[in-house]
Amino acid sequence: MNIRHGLTLLALMASAGLTQAQDAAQVRSWAASCANCHGTDGRAQPGMESLAGANKDDMVKKMLDFKAGRRPATIMHQLAKGYSDEQIVAIAGYFAAQKK
Numbered sequence: 206m207n208i209r210h211g212l213t214l215l216a217l218m219a220s221a222g223l224t225q226a227q228d229a230a231q232v233r234s235w236a237a238s239c240a241n242c243h244g245t246d247g248r249a250q251p252g253m254e255s256l257a258g259a260n261k262d263d264m265v266k267k268m269l270d271f272k273a274g275r276r277p278a279t280i281m282h283q284l285a286k287g288y289s290d291e292q293i294v295a296i297a298g299y300f301a302a303q304k305k
Contacts, residue, residue: 232295235288239296247300258305264297 223279236247243249247256256264270276272285272293289294 219238234300236291237297238284239300246283246303248305255305256300257303259300261294261297264300266296268293268297276279 210261213248239247242253243256244253247259249255267276268281268285268288269290271278272290273284276282285293
């Protein structure tokens with residue numbers, strides 16, 4: 206492998222890592238909007254549902270139910286409609302990975 210190919214490979218690997226970091230930062234940004242009710246990193250105050258460490262599949266189902274209007278809510282159905290299904294899965298994964 207010549208040096209030019211090696212540098213190209215290195216640049217591609219670095220950009221892939223940067224993309225993953227940007228994706229993680231984007232998911233954290235989406236999840237931050239939940240902090241108003243569910244607390245920083247999903248650790249809610251008493252009286253609200255904590256999301257930190259919750260089951261990812263359960264969170265996804267609840268959010269999709271809110272989004273589709275199958276689950277009653279005062280505001281969650283409106284908020285859920287603002288996210289794609291893929292974003293909901295990513296946000297649920299973020300909260301599931303947080304310590305309780």
